[in-house]
Amino acid sequence: MTVQQTVSPLPGQGANSPASQPPPPQGMWSELFSFRDNRLGVMLIIPSLLTLILVQFYPIVYNFWLILTSEKGEWIGLANLSRLTRDTIFHGALIFSLKMGIVVVPMCLLVGLGLALLVHSDYAGRKAIWISILIIPLMVSEIVAGMMWKIMYHPTLGLVNVPLSALGLEPIIWLVKADTAFIALCVVEIWRISPLAFLLLYAGLNQVPRDIYEAAAVDGATRWRAFWDMTLPYIRPMFSIATILVFVWSTRTIGTIAATTQGGPGRATWNLSWYIYGMSFQRLKPHYASAAVLVMLLMTYIAGTIFVRYLWVERRSR
Amino acid sequence: MAQTDVSETTTNEPVPQDVVMAAQGRRLNPRKLLVVIVLYLAAFWTLVPMYWVAISSIKSLRDLAHIPPRFFPTDPRLDAWVTIFERRILENVYNSLVVSTLATIICLIIAVPAAYAATRMRLPFKFVAIVVGLMGLVALLPPIASAIPLFLLGSDLGIIDEKYTLIILYTVLNTAFAVWVLRGTFMDVPMDVEEAALMDGDTRFGAVRRILLPLIFPSLFSIAILLFIFNWNEYIIALYFVNSMKTMTLPIAIQAQIPQHELDWGVVSAAGTIAVFPVLVAAFTLQRFLVRGLTFGVASGQ
Numbered sequence: 001m002t003v004q005q006t007v008s009p010l011p012g013q014g015a016n017s018p019a020s021q022p023p024p025p026q027g028m029w030s031e032l033f034s035f036r037d038n039r040l041g042v043m044l045i046i047p048s049l050l051t052l053i054l055v056q057f058y059p060i061v062y063n064f065w066l067i068l069t070s071e072k073g074e075w076i077g078l079a080n081l082s083r084l085t086r087d088t089i090f091h092g093a094l095i096f097s098l099k100m101g102i103v104v105v106p107m108c109l110l111v112g113l114g115l116a117l118l119v120h121s122d123y124a125g126r127k128a129i130w131i132s133i134l135i136i137p138l139m140v141s142e143i144v145a146g147m148m149w150k151i152m153y154h155p156t157l158g159l160v161n162v163p164l165s166a167l168g169l170e171p172i173i174w175l176v177k178a179d180t181a182f183i184a185l186c187v188v189e190i191w192r193i194s195p196l197a198f199l200l201l202y203a204g205l206n207q208v209p210r211d212i213y214e215a216a217a218v219d220g221a222t223r224w225r226a227f228w229d230m231t232l233p234y235i236r237p238m239f240s241i242a243t244i245l246v247f248v249w250s251t252r253t254i255g256t257i258a259a260t261t262q263g264g265p266g267r268a269t270w271n272l273s274w275y276i277y278g279m280s281f282q283r284l285k286p287h288y289a290s291a292a293v294l295v296m297l298l299m300t301y302i303a304g305t306i307f308v309r310y311l312w313v314e315r316r317s318r
Numbered sequence: 319m320a321q322t323d324v325s326e327t328t329t330n331e332p333v334p335q336d337v338v339m340a341a342q343g344r345r346l347n348p349r350k351l352l353v354v355i356v357l358y359l360a361a362f363w364t365l366v367p368m369y370w371v372a373i374s375s376i377k378s379l380r381d382l383a384h385i386p387p388r389f390f391p392t393d394p395r396l397d398a399w400v401t402i403f404e405r406r407i408l409e410n411v412y413n414s415l416v417v418s419t420l421a422t423i424i425c426l427i428i429a430v431p432a433a434y435a436a437t438r439m440r441l442p443f444k445f446v447a448i449v450v451g452l453m454g455l456v457a458l459l460p461p462i463a464s465a466i467p468l469f470l471l472g473s474d475l476g477i478i479d480e481k482y483t484l485i486i487l488y489t490v491l492n493t494a495f496a497v498w499v500l501r502g503t504f505m506d507v508p509m510d511v512e513e514a515a516l517m518d519g520d521t522r523f524g525a526v527r528r529i530l531l532p533l534i535f536p537s538l539f540s541i542a543i544l545l546f547i548f549n550w551n552e553y554i555i556a557l558y559f560v561n562s563m564k565t566m567t568l569p570i571a572i573q574a575q576i577p578q579h580e581l582d583w584g585v586v587s588a589a590g591t592i593a594v595f596p597v598l599v600a601a602f603t604l605q606r607f608l609v610r611g612l613t614f615g616v617a618s619g620q
Contacts, residue, residue, distance in 0.1 A: 041439035044431035048497050049449060051428065051490035058471075059464035066467070115360055123353035132601045133361045136368070139597040141551035143569045144590050147576055148367040151374055157583055159370055162386050191367070252460040255553045255569070259576055273462050273554075281558060286466045293463045300460065 060297070066290035080291040089267055090292060093275035097251045097299075099182070100271065104189045104250040105243060111190065112197025112242065119198075120205040131202070135195045142192070142255025149188045150175070150260045175261050178268035185269060188256050193249050197242045204238030205231070247303050251296070272296050368594055375399065375587035382583060398584030402575075407589055409563060410571035417481060417567060418549035421488035422542055425496050428489070430538070433500035434526065438509065461491065461554045469558040479561040487559065488549045496545060503537040504530075543600050550596065568593050 070076045084090050119130050137145065152158045153174040161171040174184040208231055216226045232239075254273035261269040263278070270278070272292060280289035374382065376394040436449070468487065469478070477483045507530065515525040531538075553569045560570045572593055575586040 041435040044435035044439075045449060047428045048432040048493045051493040052449075055464050055468070055487075055490045056459060056494075059467035062467040062470075063463070066470075115357075118353050118357055118360075121353055123347070123350040124357060130357055130361070132604070134364055136364055136598065136601050139547050139551070139601060140368075140594055141553060141569045141572075143553050143573050144551075144593045145367075147572055147586060147590050148371045150576065151583060151587065152367050152370055154583070156385055157374065157382060157387055159366065159387060165386055191363070195364075248460070252462065254462065254557075255573075258553075258557075258573055273460065276462050276466070277554075277557065280466050280469075286470060290466055293466065296460060297463055 063290045063293055063297075066287045067294060069287055071285060071287050080288050081294075083288065084291045084295070089270065090275060092267055093270040093272050093292075094295065096182075096269065097271040097273075100186060100189065101247050101250050103186045104193065105247050107186070107190045108194040108197045108246045108250075109201075109239070109242060111194040112199075112246075113201050113239075115194075115198045116201035116205055119202060131199075135199055137192050138195045138199070140192070142253060143259050144255075145188060145192045146256035146259025149184070149191070149256070153184055153260070176265055178265055181261050181265065181269050185256065185260065188260065189250050189253060192253075192256065193246050196249065197246055200238050200242040200245070201235060204235035207238075208234040244304050248300055251299065272299075368598075371587045371590045371594070375584055375591050377584060379584075398588045401585045402588040402592075405575070405585070406563065407568075407571060407592060410566050410568045411592060413481065413564075413566060414550055414568040417484045417488060418546050420485045421492070421549050422545040424485070424489045425492045425545055426538070426542060429493050429496035429500055432493075432497045433504050434530075436497070436501050437504040438512075464491075465554055465558050468555070472559060478559055479565050481565050483559055484556065484565060484567070487555050488552060491552075491555065492545050492548055495548075496541065499541055499544075500538075503534055503541070507533050540604050543604060547597060547600055550593075 067080050152160050155173050174180045257274050263270045276289045276292050280286040375398050377391045378393040378395045381391050472478045512525045556567050556570050560566050572589045575589050
């Protein structure tokens with residue numbers, strides 16, 4: 001063991017060289033087993049690779065199998081998918097998810113960016129405390145978040161109607177009508193997810209070198225121009241990551257719906273996740289629900305690609 | 319500093335650094351006041367649902383029915399807490415604790431060596447890049463996408479509604495994230511010290527145990543807390559895999575407590591308070607690291 005280590009010491013001699021930089025590759029497999037070190041390293045990685053296979057690749061491959069077969073296990077080709085395109089409940093759920101994304105993503109980014117700028121500014125003392133308060137919703141379970149807001153929206157117990165009645169307005173029974181339920185759920189999602197945007201954008205702001213502001217001030221740039229021309233380009237990668245994650249989080253939510261509306265009134269607040277859950281678990285049509293899973297995966301993939309391409313890459317090419 | 323002095327006299331828009339200097343001299347700076355007020359409002363917005371749930375759990379029935387709702391309970395009662403304990407919430411807490419703790423520990427046991435190998439060992443670059451890249455992608459995949467196949471697999475094997483199934487699933491669901499975050503942490507630690515130990519004839523394992531682990535221990539601990547919180551909150555997988563009180567974790571128990579019509583809100587508030595409590599403790603003990611830990615997971619991929 002000791003002999004071998006002196007032969008192949010740890011890579012990355014310089015502080016700056018990437019940890020896993022290899023010698024020039026000469027075929028992956030021969031290299032894999034040419035060093036003892038390799039074999040040990042691969043063995044150390046393999047357990048996590050197996051978990052990846054179990055929870056990600058197996059399910060995705062199996063999903064395709066499910067889509068192509070019926071609940072009885074017969075091969076039915078694309079029938080599940082074509083049925084899905086005619087399923088108005090599914091259309092409703094898909095539209096609801098997208099609508100929610102359209103409302104929640106910009107709001108979360110705005111709130112997150114605003115808070116990140118405030119906490120990052122020199123006026124906010126004790127940043128660590130502000131941060132730990134502001135990111136609490138991230139660590140609250142979906143179902144608990146939904147439950148808390150269900151109480152908040154409650155016509156008599158809840159706090160939300162208090163300002164309304166103080167203004168002399170009728171209390172709104174938020175979760176009973178389709179449009180108010182949509183607004184109410186969006187608010188829950190903004191409460192729950194905007195801390196994620198805040199956290200990522202705050203981390204992004206911390207990467208902006210301070211001296212560029214001094215240089216800009218010397219050049220006579222206004223605060224607004226400095227923000228627009230320097231801060232934003234710098235936090236752009238984080239901004240794109242935040243956009244993707246907020247979108248993904250808001251479309252996959254299920255606990256908040258389970259706790260507040262249970263998809264009601266009628267099917268007005270079914271989103272994709274709730275649809276998948278309802279189809280697979282309550283109506284026992286897992287094969288059919290898998291088709292909806294595929295749509296969800298595609299949506300995630302498309303969103304990810306768009307954002308990475310147009311928000312992230314653009315800065316690199318500059 | 320000479321430069322900033324110049325800018326102070328030549329521009330009407332002061333740069334932040336100057337304002338700080340000025341703010342330290344003056345007591346009441348309107349900008350600072352505005353920032354602090356907005357931050358207090360944000361904190362209020364963040365915390366008020368939790369406060370509301372906590373006080374709803376100790377309100378008397380008369381207070382609960384009072385219109386408009388009272389911001390402070392006039393006649394605090396523990397009835398709801400007695401009821402929730404009678405409904406055996408402690409068993410759910412126990413289930414959640416066992417599942418979350420074991421899954422966290424096993425996950426770290428799997429993930430730490432992988433992160434070590436990915437950052438410290440000579441491996442084919444492509445292999446590492448592919449594995450790590452895939453693990454980064456996993457963060458985007460919705461858990462419900464794997465829920466159905468895993469559920470069907472679980473029913474075939476007859477392991478639905480077992481605690482160990484939940485432990486296995488929570489372990490594997492989080493491993494990719496853990497490797498991802500740990501890799502960032504490991505890369506932050508310079509390798510010179512370890513190399514020196516190896517040169518002195520220490521074994522690799524000895525170098526890890528005596529030098530690397532103590533260095534990364536704070537991060538490791540925080541990642542463990544983070545994973546614990548993920549497991550503690552996990553809902554979707556539990557929805558499919560929990561059928562009875564034997565395995566029922568806290569999130570599912572809370573869902574079961576949510577009344578659709580009756581006036582049983584004190585009880586569900588108490589349950590919610592129990593679920594949120596460890597999270598609040600974690601938020602305030604971890605503070606700064608949490609930011610690093612959480613952001614690393616997504617940011618270190620670039």
